[in-house]
Amino acid sequence: MATMKVKFRASSIPTKEGSLFYQVIHNRMARQVNTGYKVYPREWDADHAEIIFPPSVADSRSSYLASLKEILYENAKRFRNIIAHLDRTGEEYTAEEVVKCYLTPSDSKGFISFACGIIRQLGQIGKPLTAERYTTVINSFRRFRSENDIPLEEVDSDLIVRYENFLKATGVCPNTTSYYMRGLRAIYNRAVEKELTMQRSPFKHVYTGIDKTVKRAVSLNIIRQIRDLDLTLSPTTDFARDIFMFSFYTRGMSFIDMAFLKKKDLRSGILSYRRQKTGQQLSIKWEKPMQEIIDKYDTGDTPYLLPIIRNMDADARRQYKNASHLVNDKLRKVGEQLGLAIPLTTYVARHGWASIARSKNIPLAIISEAMGHDSEKTTRIYLASLDTSAIDKANRQIINAL
DSSP: OOEEEEEEEOOSSTTSOEEEEEEEEETTEEEEEEEEEEEOGGGEETTTTEEOOOTTOOHHHHHHHHHHHHHHHHHHHHHHHHHHHHHHHTSOOOHHHHHHHHHSOGGGOBHHHHHHHHHHHHHHTTOHHHHHHHHHHHHHHHHHTTTOOOBGGGOOHHHHHHHHHHHHHTTOOHHHHHHHHHHHHHHHHHHHHTTSSOOOOTTTTSOOSOOOOOOOOOOHHHHHHHHHOOOTTOHHHHHHHHHHHHHHHTTSOOHHHHHTOBGGGEETTEEEEEOTTTOOEEEEEOOHHHHHHHHTSOOTTSSBSSTTSOOTTSOHHHHHHHHHHHHHHHHHHHHHHTTOSSOOOHHHHHHHHHHHHHHTTOOHHHHHHHTTOOHHHHOSOOOSOOOHHHHHHHHHHHHHTO
16 A cells, blocks of 8 residues: 655755655655645654644745645645555556646646636637736635645535645735635636536635725826936836836826837827737827837837837747836836835835825826726716717826926
């Protein structure tokens, strides 16, 4: 009969965490599976092969260790069930087969593998944003599961509560935790709709709401300071500042929308584009500060208006993501230089435009329409449409105030 034990491998650096792994032994042959989890030597009882809680351990660390202890227990139970099943068949098997069964749920009805299939389908039917969202969500769940899939019928309330505790223990904020939970719930509900599992309501005991976040708006004076910074000695930071200002000038256009703007979207002094997030079509009167930014950069070999996606032979979305990380990293440093109380990102430009527009007594309905908001989410004012000249006038008023 095969055996499985949880083992601890200490780091070569005494002060660092060591790794936990599963070891399966059968007929004197051993196979190992990395758990993906790490603990300090003082947190591991080698004699009993289990997590222990050192004296004076911090609450956050204690929660992490408690969650990890549960995970190791559940995974050990799964190994035992697999070994018992293989023994009942009466056929010869190897340690390798035990590991394979553990890593691959029976009938390929694993939750993670199902999610990956949904993600592939979304990519094929032209829904890359939803596919990216689900990818982010399932990657987090993979880390919790140490890359080990789990049968759909084993996705229950206890599992999801443990996942929530894992996220809390690793420092994930409530809104991000809720984001992951809502994404997982959407994937799970698809499996229920396809009758691959019964509805067990596994998310009923975890938080899936949205807390109020810290305001990310800045004043008109701060926007002026950002615009007027001398960044000639740092071209990359200068570019990040230009992207920030372009977003502000265009009523808080999101980074992904700026990245995929094309030259053909600008016609007769009007910039027209469709928001990637909502699919809403927006039109913006072209203003002088926008053109000044465009004139600084050479995009002659690409169809794009801004130099974010530069290589037509490389993956456009990967270039957009890399540029987003770079721009926001540089903006954070600009924010620190100005002594801002909040991290400066491109999203601050969007919040800032809305806040400044409101301070200029521009009606809330115009602000909502200008930013392409879903009125049900952002305002209580329901208007079918607005005269775009009023929006253009509002935008010019804000730009001229600089």
